[in-house]
Amino acid sequence: MNSNYLNLLGLVYRARKCSLGEGNIIKDIQKKRAKLVLLANDIGQQTKKKMMDKCQTYDIPLIVLDVDRNTLSQAIGKQQRVAIAILDDGFANKVLSLLE
Helix, strand or coil, rough: CCHHHHHHHHHHCCCCCCCHHHHHHHHHHHHHHHHCCEEECCCCCCHHHHHHHHHHHHCHHHEECCCHHHHHHCCCCCCCCCCCECCCCCHHHHHHHHHH
């Protein structure tokens, strides 16, 4: 597993270039502020479907990560987070390149 993107997610959070929480992420997707949405692999089916549908509608890239909610939460220093939306083009492109 490539943990470089997890380190970068911590930096994204500290730089305040992300949004957390289902409601905030949906709002950022609708306002086209979200540049990339990342989901933990153990996200609930309803939440996953809602996020995938919104991202598809608004043409925002979405990736289901190979990590669970605990690992994703630990990367950003919060508890019980299953989704993160990156709001900065530079960070989003770097995370995408690290995930390829």
